[in-house]
Amino acid sequence: MINYLKLSLLIVISFFVTSCQQEEDLANLEKQNGLEQLSEKDFACVYSFVDNNWGPNAFRNNFIINQSHTNFIYAHNRRIASVFGISTVPLSFIHDNSGTTFNALSFGSGRIDFGEDIYRQAFAKGAIAPVAILAHEIGHQLQFRDNSIPTRRESTARAMELEADGYAGYYVRRPNGYNATWTQAGPAFAFAFDIGDFNTSSRGHHGTPRQRRSATRLGWYLGAYDLTPKSFDSNFFYYYNQYVLPGNLKLAKKKRTVKEAEMDAFIESKLDELVKLNTGELSADDFINLD
Template sequence: MKNLNFKRTYLLGLTFVAVLQSCSKDTDSLEQQTEVAEAQELAISEAFENELYECGYVDGNWSSTAYLSSSIGTSSETNFMQTQNSKIAAVWGRPAVPLSFVKDNSNPNSTYNAISYGSGKIYYGEAIYNAAKAQGQIANVMILAHEFAHQLQFTYGYPSKNESTARAAELEADGMAGYYLRRPNGYNKTSFSQIATAYEFAASIGDNNTTSPGHHGRSYQRRSAVRLGFLLGAYDLNAASFDYNFFYYYNGVLNGSYKQEKSEYFNAELDKYIRSYAKELQKISNGEMSDEEYFNLD
């Protein structure tokens, strides 16, 4: 039997050299590249894989001087983010998607963003990471859970409610983040007051331009979305049942605008539980709840 592992290592070595060339613009011949690859074929380690990131143009969503990195902050911080990435995916019964970090030494503020791509990856900016960390790492968990929610939407074609802007998708992602923060197999926060401040940081990145295609929802709408997601976190839901229940209560029952048909995902016990918070949710979604009240919800 042929040694397939040897071939795989050899090809990885070639890939490593090719990627470095795209950053350094070296012009070695193919023969020289092959010699280097053969010399490194047994040394494709984690250190080499990390170096693959530390170079190159990212894409049009980021500054021309930005680059990808496999690390953020200290090694323990990097491990924390990667562990959370895997846990968030597991809560939804999905494999984790690649999580990379974007840095820009020339213009650090240009990385104040986090983007979920339809191709199945998440890029997380260093500037937004550092700003969120100042509020406690739970703020970064909130943002990461929100971005992974978009991966669920890409995979399953959610949200089931369509609007002329991105609001429905963004509010559902807020709700899914709130859901993850409560789940026992997620971030396991049993009191909403433990996550409210962190969510305020995430919501501050939004906007009030209601006609913009990328509109995320007004601040009080985002507040009500994450609160509803947190309440739904009292129950074990898959992505389909979350999508149904989120919009059933957020857009239908609570504002009384229409009555939806009950689907296979309707749960009488859950319905009774959510309706017990109906007045509170309406107060939040109408912008009538004060910051103090919101931050002290149970």
């Protein structure tokens, strides 16, 4: 992504040690936040040079802005994992005084780094925005943990990215997730998914803003149903393939369960809107103002 490319220009291979005077505070925070799964390597304070994804002065810990923000985002980190039926994903924050942490990264090794800059700018658009970003990154963890998803395979990362947007839409709607209304969620999604992707892996295309809005909205609609990650995947692409890439549609007419037939009726009643989001007939502003 663009931000990542910018960041990569700033990389200096260096290492220096910062003070660890806050280590005890952070350890207490970690206990409060139930982050026992963090490895020692991930633990608090310790390093200045994080990795090549961040500037040379960046450092990682488990704290963002203040206790209230920290509790808020870690609570959602646990809840997102719970909604998707996986163990809590180790989450750290990356800080840097030079304003170079506008990114959030999900690693195949099973953890997430969330930059302070993107967190702050997202939160300014509403509390849902950083949660939507986190849910997108955890969506990638679902993909990493189950090699069979996404079931749609493309030569770029697009299908993975759009599905991650869909998982975020799903979580933000779920009654046991964020339980938001679209009025609350629309501006947050517009911020989170119009500014590009938040993935370091540079695997190419992540979908156009129109496709991302449409994918997020489809995930939101699927949030009306209680789905496993696998079932979400199969239904997400069942619909997505129908309206996003009709020319490439190779889908056999799937046998639908009774529950899915009910879902089909619901989603098909929304198909016109999803298509218009995807074609741009419904604009970014229209997206925010949906109900």
